[in-house]
Amino acid sequence: MAKRKLDGVDGVALPASTKRGKQDAGKPARQTSNSVKPVPIKSNGDAPKKENGTVQKKKPVVEDAVLESAVVQLGEDVDSATIQIITGSYERTLHGFTAVISRTIPEPRDAPELKDTSNEATEDDSTSKLNGKSKVADATNGTSSAITKKDPPSKDSKATLSFTDTFLFTAHTSSIRCLAVSPLKSASTPGSNTSQSVLLATGSADERINLYNLSTVPPNPSSIPKLPTLAGTSISENPRNRELGALLHHLSAVTCLAFPTRAKLLSAAGDNTIAITRTRDWTPLSTIRAPVPKAVGRPSGDTAAPGEVPAGVNDIAVHPSLKLMLSVGKGEKCMRLWNLVTGKKAGVLNFSRDLLAAAGEGRWDTGEGRKVEWDPAGEEYVVGFERGVVVFGMDSKPSALILPTPRTKLHQLHYLPSTASTTPILALSTEDGRILFYPTAAPTTSPSSSPAPDTSLPNKGPALDLPSLSPIATLGGALAGIAGRIRDFTILAPFINGPLFVVTGSSDGAVRIWGIQAGELEHSTDAKQVGTLLGTYETGARITCLTSFVMSGTAEEKGEEEQAVVGADALESSDSGEESKSD
Template identity: 50%
Template sequence: MATKTAPGPISGKRKREESHTNAAETKRPAVGPEAKVTFKDAADSSAKPSLVQRTGSAKAPARPETVFPTNAGTLASETNGSSAPAPLASTIESHDGDIHLQLVTGSYERVLHGISAKIPRKLLRTKPASDQDVEGPSTDADNAVRFSNTFLFAAHASSIRCLAISPSTESDKRYLATGSSDERTNVYSISTAPSTHNHQVDLPSLASTSSTSENPRNRSLGSLIHHDRAITRLEFPAKGKLFSAVEDNTIAISRTRDWTVLSSIKAPIPKPQGRPSGDTAAPGETPAGVNDFAIHPSQKLMLSVGRGERCLRLWNLMTGKKAGVLNFDRSLLSQAGEGKYSSGEGRQVLWTAAGDAYIVGFERGAAVFGIDSRPKALITPSPITKLHQFRMVPPVGQAGSGELVAISTEDGRILFFRVDATVSADGKDKLPPCTCVAQLGGAEAGIGGRIKDFEVLTLQVEEPPAPPMLVIITASSDGAIRLWCVAGLGSVSAEGGAPQQVGSLLGTLETGSRITCLGAFVLDGKAVGSVADEAEEAETGANENSEGSENE
């Protein structure tokens, strides 16, 4: 009869070898784009995973190792749940010789392009806004804007339709989110510190600039996959929340701490009313999708406009439910340039800085509404052209001069309208027009291409008694990025109904891509490669080594 022999005891040497092997396998993170760990919604364990390409567990996410393809580097992920409203522009007080800006563009070619712009202080000279200075950038190398590539890679499987950058906080990094037609939202961590010469390398580039300024703090955090339609709009009202809108009339609210979906707002699908020309809906489907949304400065209300419907929807963000619907009157649409065969849908919507009025943009015009949802005034460009992007201009002029809204056009202009018209007696009567006080670019500046997107930044170049200056970054569909300096915009006044030409061109960069969206902010953090930064990295490395020795 065969006798079974019990396995002998494991020696101490074998135990130590197995423990080292298991520890190494546990510590080893998945690196590169192939590393995929699925996170599910905490509320429903059977829900679709909301985040991929992350490492660690859902409760305590580990340090991700997926980095930008063109600038490898790692930085631990940190979040800040601040509920402060997002500022309209970045304001800094720089006392050194140069000012650094971080530009990010998306394009039809799926390319996510990060650009660092170094502006000498001499170029940001205070000039009256009435001076028609549309000359090109200075040829002197010391007085010219220097561009360098921060990252450049194909971020999505389809064209990039929108992007958003989180507001400025005490942290030394911001979040960058990009949305595409491939139903994914990529999330990145962008450093707010400018790179030094120690990190500049020469790498191949598709852009006109050959220099590359690598920042090791920039990294990829993964992809959100909780949507099943193309993403149309992204916004960070605070660093702790991300709002994303898609073509199925859904607006999702995600938490940046663990990237879980907190709530989802669903608007009804509009009823089919014919197939207008240019409709891109699939056969048998109805044109649908959120074109744009705007969050009130108090972060308690939200406005949204969608495709295929001639109305504006108001949402209560405290409850996540609909608060009202405002149908656009036929007379209002006619005055705003929406003819009989136009769609009549709102393309853009935004609140004023004070939150007491909002603007609804159509294809060739816009309407200003009061807090009581009654139309106040009309915004119509002259000559009539298609409108693309709307931005509120921070108040930098004289007190009581009124709020300004900047609008980019199809013919290469940025028009500044004063939003200070009085409320009309009847909403059906002819509304008063808003005054166009200034114009940037256009045929007078030798620019005729479409300005798809732009950003407005505020810089305090001189001492506080001096007024701040505006730096406007424009992105055209032909791939050109232009930096403009505008001073004294709040004090201009239109004489005889003709807007004044303002701004001076600081620099131009040809990216070679058809740009669809743009984001920009001031690099005002601690410089990479500084003595304090090196000491911090050395201390972090020493702590990691000590932890590793303790684990062994």
């Protein structure tokens, strides 16, 4: 295939290509199997037009970006919706299943109470039950505590979920690290419809990015028979779900994937590179290279090979205007700001010792940022560390701290959708199975009452005095009968003026769907227990990542799509038959 020079697209400047970039520049996505052919993706108007042999650059517009990435919401007359959930695991399996949720969810029950009865502990208390409360005795010190757990929703409740498996297969040769789904276009977007398919990208430690085309049309039980299984969950395969191929332009494990728009895919890996790929023909447009951190403070007995130091990009976050991008990496006590208009570095924010100490990073901790996220309005961003979160304003100055109590490890963080709350609310998943909600607009705790920083890290200079945020609500946790860590979660608002739905994935393989009423996330002084557990699906694998989206298609449109797929399959079979005859 002839080599060609890549032009800038959507205002992204192209740096000098490397040898590997020159070899892969003109090649499409490599197929994972010879029997699978890529499905052509129609242009959605995002590609630039050529005039007089030059590419006309198009500036990213904030309104267009927000419109395209907005969550598709169903009308007020819709009582139920179908969501597609995809999970990745250590077992290299990619599992997809659907769940039908209802607009009406059970009223939130009273929050569980934890009462200390150590002063009233007797020998009979360890075996008796009072008022339906189970007492748990501590064999170590002879104390006991009465714990009231939430009762699961009744089977006759309208919120009972029905799960349907759609696909389950081994997608990679190593553990799956990250997932990303392209944004859905709302019906108000010109030239779009709500029944379009979405793109799914999966990243793994095997240096591959697998690409799939998923339909947004929910399974139709009247036309597709459900296959019975021993697990009790029905199976309904969607013929519209297709495999597109794989991208191989990274030299290390893929750590983060993001679709800022449907036309672009951003991928970060352990080789300290961030690649920008065009989804129309899956051509790598540009590669942003972050500097490799210097090996400072390595132990004398380190057995790592020369040059093998902690390196790689942990996470990236694109501003809603599509002009800026934040990244945090391994072995770096800093955050990098990138200009997506020029494709160059815009600045570096180094984390001071006082800031790291306040965020819970001690002397022997890495001090690196694990997660980074912009709020929906693009007015602030947060950097997540191992046990704390720091909120930054647009001036890149820290404005508040988030330290969960009791202290625990953090795994994922997301802002609530803009349609769900007028003020920015941050949700965190923890090691002990909780999801905590923090309002980041106004501090709720004075600086003097903030938790003391870690004394193992000496401070040189005045201590950092930042207000500490207090949670307004807690979802799950030990009081709800959940103790395993939550590796990933998503927040969906499928209904207009309806409840929120939180989909959580735990390391024990359980996917839980929670319903939160609109009035539960109000500002309060204590972290009250909110949410109702609607259903649990056991995947049987150790979940590492999770994503979900609302299936907004209709059954009539699905029939047309199935006919098109059947015609494409017939064409492929006829082509293979002609090839066999010629042989």
